[in-house]
Amino acid sequence: MDAEPRSSGDWRAALPAARGWWLIAAFLTLIALLNFGVRMADYLAAGKQVPWLRILVQELTAGWLILPLLVPVLIWIRRFPLQRSNWLRRLPLHLAGSVAFGVLHTLGIWSSRLGLYALFGWGRYEYGRMPYRFVMEYQKQVVAYALIYAVVAVLASLRRRREEALRTAELEHRLTEARLEALRHQLNPHFLFNTLNTVSAFVHDDPGGAETMIARLSDLLRSSLETGSKQEVTLARELATLDIYLDIVRTRFESLEVAIDVPESVRGFLVPTLLLQPLVENAVSHNDQPGRLRVSVRARAERDTLRLEVADDGRGIGAGAAGMPAVGVGLSNTQERLRRLYGDRYRFELADRAGGGLAVRIALPLRRPAEAATEAPR
Amino acid sequence: MSVRVLIVDDERPARSKLRGHLARAGPAEVVGEAADGEAAVRAIEALAPDVVFLDVRMPGLDGFEVIDAVGSERMPVVVFVTAYDRYALDAFEVEAVDYLLKPYDEERFQRAWRRARESLDRGGGAARLARLLAGLPRQGRFLERLVVRNGERITLVPVTRIRRLSADGNYVTLDTENGKARVRDTLSRLESRLDPARFARIHRSTLVNLDRVRELTPWSHGDYVVVLDDGSRSRLSRRYRHRLLGDPEETR
Numbered sequence: 185m186d187a188e189p190r191s192s193g194d195w196r197a198a199l200p201a202a203r204g205w206w207l208i209a210a211f212l213t214l215i216a217l218l219n220f221g222v223r224m225a226d227y228l229a230a231g232k233q234v235p236w237l238r239i240l241v242q243e244l245t246a247g248w249l250i251l252p253l254l255v256p257v258l259i260w261i262r263r264f265p266l267q268r269s270n271w272l273r274r275l276p277l278h279l280a281g282s283v284a285f286g287v288l289h290t291l292g293i294w295s296s297r298l299g300l301y302a303l304f305g306w307g308r309y310e311y312g313r314m315p316y317r318f319v320m321e322y323q324k325q326v327v328a329y330a331l332i333y334a335v336v337a338v339l340a341s342l343r344r345r346r347e348e349a350l351r352t353a354e355l356e357h358r359l360t361e362a363r364l365e366a367l368r369h370q371l372n373p374h375f376l377f378n379t380l381n382t383v384s385a386f387v388h389d390d391p392g393g394a395e396t397m398i399a400r401l402s403d404l405l406r407s408s409l410e411t412g413s414k415q416e417v418t419l420a421r422e423l424a425t426l427d428i429y430l431d432i433v434r435t436r437f438e439s440l441e442v443a444i445d446v447p448e449s450v451r452g453f454l455v456p457t458l459l460l461q462p463l464v465e466n467a468v469s470h471n472d473q474p475g476r477l478r479v480s481v482r483a484r485a486e487r488d489t490l491r492l493e494v495a496d497d498g499r500g501i502g503a504g505a506a507g508m509p510a511v512g513v514g515l516s517n518t519q520e521r522l523r524r525l526y527g528d529r530y531r532f533e534l535a536d537r538a539g540g541g542l543a544v545r546i547a548l549p550l551r552r553p554a555e556a557a558t559e560a561p562r
Numbered sequence: 563m564s565v566r567v568l569i570v571d572d573e574r575p576a577r578s579k580l581r582g583h584l585a586r587a588g589p590a591e592v593v594g595e596a597a598d599g600e601a602a603v604r605a606i607e608a609l610a611p612d613v614v615f616l617d618v619r620m621p622g623l624d625g626f627e628v629i630d631a632v633g634s635e636r637m638p639v640v641v642f643v644t645a646y647d648r649y650a651l652d653a654f655e656v657e658a659v660d661y662l663l664k665p666y667d668e669e670r671f672q673r674a675w676r677r678a679r680e681s682l683d684r685g686g687g688a689a690r691l692a693r694l695l696a697g698l699p700r701q702g703r704f705l706e707r708l709v710v711r712n713g714e715r716i717t718l719v720p721v722t723r724i725r726r727l728s729a730d731g732n733y734v735t736l737d738t739e740n741g742k743a744r745v746r747d748t749l750s751r752l753e754s755r756l757d758p759a760r761f762a763r764i765h766r767s768t769l770v771n772l773d774r775v776r777e778l779t780p781w782s783h784g785d786y787v788v789v790l791d792d793g794s795r796s797r798l799s800r801r802y803r804h805r806l807l808g809d810p811e812e813t814r
Contacts, residue, residue, distance in 0.1 A: 373645060378664060380665045381573075381576055381579065381665040382573065384667075385576060385582075435575065436573045437572065437573060438574050475598065475621075
């Protein structure tokens, strides 16, 4: 059981909402009435006269007194959840917790009955020898404590599962969006019609070249139409997809230079699906400088971090026409996906380069496909 | 006599496609190729072609800015070539300017080529080009930057950097963040091509960038002075007062 709270300082989060309190009160009343029935039957079976009002008062005080005691108990349980790694060390804490709960509950029962007996004029309440009473009541109280712990743990696990499902759904949504964004770019009339124009340029003089362009364009469209839900692929696969796109734009623009600087040793690590292609497209399609455009893609592994950089020598963030930043909408989706996939274990930054141009730098946790299967990213 | 042609496109395959079509269509002589707008301006001025096939979207100067830099009256016959451009297409239709949509086939090329030669015979289409540029704002395409020529040097000034435009004979002087610059145009022609939500006339010979106005200071007899973000002052003439102060009734 690992009901580790997100922030143990927030004790209010351990407590149920108003409706929860009503439900608990109803449940305790029900238990009290059942106990009342048991004791009534016991008296009747023994053929004794039944002091039913006193029994009812006794059972209801015992049941309802649990309500105020639930506040410290729930906070205690949330503060020290039992986990696979620490349950042996934490078990004594809960033993102590259940004892404290028991002592307070028994004292509560005793003092409240003293008061109520006086109130109803039933004479002085006699609870017998207290040490034995504590032991007697504790046997039920420890079961109650364990039951409370179990309910809290089950509810927490249900909530976690629901959150996990939400997170997965959100990730899938973002991936779909990334695919749509890639598709939108490929179906962007400028990209599509210019590419088709290149094909038609080859038709007369270079039928083989025309055939190749048509095949590449089809590969590219297919890659973004694929609706797989794999959130991450190896860097090698991501580079292969990027290569299809680059094949097309390199044919169209001889002034485009793309340098892929990714050592073989890091190509087996995982990156989010469709991470690189939008970044490179962004550099190419927002280029506003006549002449040569250089785009570089770099990847390095540094201890437990995978560092990626896509840089160009175009116009950078600040210098777009009419002050528009040279950054596409696709980038915000990329960032959102990184956040959902890696929580706070990623870095994403845009920087103007010293010599002009834009650099996108991303740092990710270093993971291989096998590790991803065992250790779910958080 | 063969027609002297210049081909402007940032993609080499696109240029060789045009060369192929021209070779088959004749009578044409490709006198040059340019891969970006600046090279196109230089080539048009140096080679004086009869017809230019002009790509609309290019890095650096786009097709329209090439015309601005050269001056529409000095342009050869233009056949625009574009893959897609909403406003441009509408404007082409309105002014009946020649254009080719990529990708095109032999038949479409032949038609555009025939029309280009007809317009060459009629003595070019300078007036149509001027109307085309003036009409672009109607298609929702206001000027986003101005082409400034300083001899051979061509710079693009984003309109956001401009504080004020002042009429100056056949020229308009721009007050920008990076100093003054001059463009060969009239103030009213520029005004019609700039976004009216951003630029307002404050005087017969002055246009200001509203984003750059810091305050309006009352002057004598209900006149005002416009203070820009660099502290410079210009008179707000009564005729244009309502543009900055709203409610025209009040200014009567």
